[in-house]
Amino acid sequence: xxxxxxxxxxxxxxxxxxxxxxxxxxxxxxxxxxxxxxxxxxxxxxxxxxxxxxxxxxxxxxxxxxxxxxxxxxxxxxxxxxxxxxxxxxxxxxxxxxxxxxxxxxxxxxxxxxxxxxxxxxxxxxxxx
Numbered sequence: 371x372x373x374x375x376x377x378x379x380x381x382x383x384x385x386x387x388x389x390x391x392x393x394x395x396x397x398x399x400x401x402x403x404x405x406x407x408x409x410x411x412x413x414x415x416x417x418x419x420x421x422x423x424x425x426x427x428x429x430x431x432x433x434x435x436x437x438x439x440x441x442x443x444x445x446x447x448x449x450x451x452x453x454x455x456x457x458x459x460x461x462x463x464x465x466x467x468x469x470x471x472x473x474x475x476x477x478x479x480x481x482x483x484x485x486x487x488x489x490x491x492x493x494x495x496x497x498x499x
Contacts, residue, residue, distance in 0.1 A: 388471075388473060388488045388489055388491070388492035389489045389492065390489070390492045390493045390495075390496055391493075392486075392489040393488075393489035393490045393491070393492045393493030393494070394493045396466075396486055396489060396490050396493075397409070397490060397493055397494075400465060400466075401490075403415045404416055404419060404423045405423045405424070405426055406423075408427065408497065409425070409426035409427050409494070409497050410425050410426070410427055411423040411424055411425040411426070426494055426497065427497050427498060427499050428498075428499055429442065429494065429498060430495075430498040430499075431498070431499055433476075436476050437476065437494075437495050437498060438476065439473065439474065439475050439476050439481065439491060440475040440476065440477075440481055442491055442494060443473070443481050443483045443487055443491060446466060446483075446487050446490060446491070447466060447483055447484065447487050465486065466484055466486045466487050466490075467484055467486075468484040468485045468486055469484065469485055470482045470483065470484060471483065471484070471485050471488050473488050473491060
């Protein structure tokens with residue numbers, strides 16, 4: 371019973387934890403140089419990267435219509451680093467640290483991540499084709 375209460379509390383935070391407007395602002399400030407202003411992987415810095423940035427508008431499309439929340443969170447917060455950046459993903463990884471909040475993975479399980487990452491994920495969901 372205690373586990374169900376904790377899970378309900380974590381999942382209940384999701385609707386309050388994510389701010390799409392803040393996520394869009396963070397994306398434009400810290401991600402658009404590589405991923406492009408619309409997230410299509412065509413930012414002005416993309417030609418100098420060893421691995422070309424992903425088209426972030428097709429993340430759900432590549433997963434049969436399901437947004438890959440856990441994979442995206444791990445990539446952004448550095449749990450799944452990307453070699454092309456030469457350091458933790460993102461280059462501004464220190465900026466995305468902060469108080470942990472819970473968001474739901476595609477399986478429904480809570481994922482703990484920082485508030486800025488939760489906001490970025492919320493905005494990324496809105497740009498899916």
